[in-house]
Amino acid sequence: MLPSSRAIQTPGFLSLLKLTVFSALGFVIVIPASSLFTRQEQERVRLAKPLLEVEPAGGFTLNLVLLPYRKETIFFLLPEGVTPSPEDPEVPGPEVFHWTRKSKQDYSLGEDGWWILSEENPDLKYTSRVRVNKTGERLDIELSVVNMTKYPWRFVNFSPCVGPPNSFRDPGLRRTYVLDNNGKLQVVGSLVDHYNYNVISVQGGPGPNPKMKPYWRFRDLRLPETLIMTEASDGRYTLVKAFERASSVITGVTGPCIHSEAMTRTVAPRETTAVRGFLALVAGNAKSGKEYYQEWKRLLHAPESR
Secondary structure (H helix, E strand, C coil), X not given: CXXXXXXXXXXXXXXXXXXXXXXXXXXXXXXXXXXXXXXXXXXXXXXXXXXXXXXXXXXXXXXXXXXXXXXXXXXXXEEEEEEECCCCCCXXXXXXXXXXXXXXXXXXXXXXXXXXXXXXXXXXXXXXXXXXXXXXXXXXXXXEEEECCCCCECCEEEEEEEECCHHHCCCCCCCEEEECCCCCEEEHHHCCCCCCEEEEEECXXXXXXXXXXXXXXXXXXXXXXXXXXXXXXXXXXXXXXXXXXXXXXXXXXXXXXXXEEEECCCECCCCEEEEEEEEEEEECCHHHHHHHHHHHHHHHCCHHHC
């Protein structure tokens, strides 16, 4: 079970905007919440409000309406593609990347409130499943795959593509961040040039796929975390995306997008393996986004979330 957004926020009584007190004389005194709670607690109250709405757009695409930016929508291909490890048996090449958007699948709403999408691919011999649940400011994501071959796969890579709306577009990559080896925020624009698609590998991942090099520019770096974030131009909110395991993070410039490339563990024949992650609209700047990610990661590895 994924950690819910409630676990990150304060108890429900803090969501009250006013406190009414009855005196012995019958007077009613209304005390604003701002006089009762710290600034941090007030911020958590604000985070408890719904910030995202999900509108399936057909196929593998979700439209995410950002409520603080009412006319803006995230175009979320979930996933854009699926890539079994190219060196493993029965994985065809050279076009090893399967574009799921060519398929005819659609999201449906399950009885448990999760949006669900399933796909069976006879060419690459896998069955995949996507589950998405909206909790306040965050989408919880679970990606799973069944290896339909008779050989083990070292990993399967999912490519969830986030197309930021106008307020979050960052062609100079000056408001897009990752974490360096010291756990400090690093501006992506200081790590890469302005090639259209830049790929930065994550530690534990397989490294650059040579078959994809004509399309992507791979950087000679290894990030310690799967996190990628983009601040809004007005500085009020940050888009935060991460998975528990990822092969790389990707930034698109002319085709603006951000990726944390979800990666499974080894998948045995006929075995199902899953990877969990999230996309969140966090109030505040990249520092707030980093703290949010660290708390999510802590809760994800807590015994009750397994």
